Amino acid sequence: MENKFQETKIEGRNAVLEAFRSGKSVDKLFVLEKCEDGPVRTILREAKKHDTMVKFVKKERLEQMSETGMHQGVIAMTAAYNYAEVEDILEVAREKGEPPFLILLDNIEDPHNLGAIIRTANLAGAHGVIIPKNRAVGLTATVARTSAGALNYTPVAKVTNMARTIEQLKKEGMWFVCADMGGTTMYDLDLKGPMGLVIGNEGDGVSKLVREKCDFIASIPMKGDIDSLNASVAAGVLAFEIVRQRMGR
Structure with a gap:
């Protein structure tokens, strides 16, 4: 029996914000350190609201993680499986x-x-x-x-x-x-x-x-x-x- 939920790496500000607002289970959020402009602050507010673990990392770390090269300073890891209550x-x-x-x-x-x-x-x-x-x-x-x-x-x-x-x-x-x-x-x-x-x-x-x-x-x-x-x-x-x-x- 295959579960349809797979672990996903979501990159870019709009995509990450949409992941939070659509109710996806975001396990971890990686954010470029010292990056605090408006869109990133909005994402961090959503992360706090959903009790998501946030890690501030250097640009090199984000570059290594990125698969698209378009991370814009934020990468989210969503759960492989949905959580129950x-x-x-x-x-x-x-x-x-x-x-x-x-x-x-x-x-x-x-x-x-x-x-x-x-x-x-x-x-x-x-x-x-x-x-x-x-x-x-x-x-x-x-x-x-x-x-x-x-x-x-x-x-x-x-x-x-x-x-x-x-x-x-x-x-x-x-x-x-x-x-x-x-x-x-x-x-x-x-x-x-x-x-x-x-x-x-x-x-x-x-x-x-x-x-x-x-x-x-x-x-x-x-x-x-x-x-x-x-x-x-x-x-x-x-x-x-x-x-x-x-x-x-």
């Missing part, structure tokens, strides 16, 4: 008659990790994945490839504030567990019922603000000589512990 993900769970199972990613930066986690989410029966709008990778073509087709079936929502999203989902009756080395061994936690699994950034783990919103902190028992698992592997281990408990085993 959090409510859409909850609706999937309701339609299946299952307690919601969501995977929330606190600033995952590596597209291979994000793709692998979306693949795991699909195979573990999670109803969807939630990622933040800023300081994290979006649904790029690399993510789509690494997900091995899972992006066609597993909805991904993008939110402005992860901690606030967790608070709102708690009001819907959900519980949250995050992966952290200082937590309770995952086998000793009750992870059945409506559950959100929170996985942190590759280097820093789950941020303090998000960790404080979680009901449980789970650690994965480890025997080796290094101190942590890759983020996508940790997500897989914990997701399938949730699967095991849901199966009543």
Whole structure:
């Protein structure tokens, strides 16, 4: 099943402005540094309105990225796939008659990790994945490839504030567990019922603000000589512990 949305590079001021105004999911905006004339300010206002990540770069960088040579100081990268809303993900769970199972990613930066986690989410029966709008990778073509087709079936929502999203989902009756080395061994936690699994950034783990919103902190028992698992592997281990408990085993 091929998804009709492909990652697109949009160049030039009018084209980029039109992309924002037509409602396209713009993941990143690259702008020539020190360029602040009227049209560029208008584009930056749109980017702020849509919580798009903006990077100010040198002219050489834009020239390297440009495929048309007509970038006029702005290049936008739109998502390879359309994003869902959090409510859409909850609706999937309701339609299946299952307690919601969501995977929330606190600033995952590596597209291979994000793709692998979306693949795991699909195979573990999670109803969807939630990622933040800023300081994290979006649904790029690399993510789509690494997900091995899972992006066609597993909805991904993008939110402005992860901690606030967790608070709102708690009001819907959900519980949250995050992966952290200082937590309770995952086998000793009750992870059945409506559950959100929170996985942190590759280097820093789950941020303090998000960790404080979680009901449980789970650690994965480890025997080796290094101190942590890759983020996508940790997500897989914990997701399938949730699967095991849901199966009543």
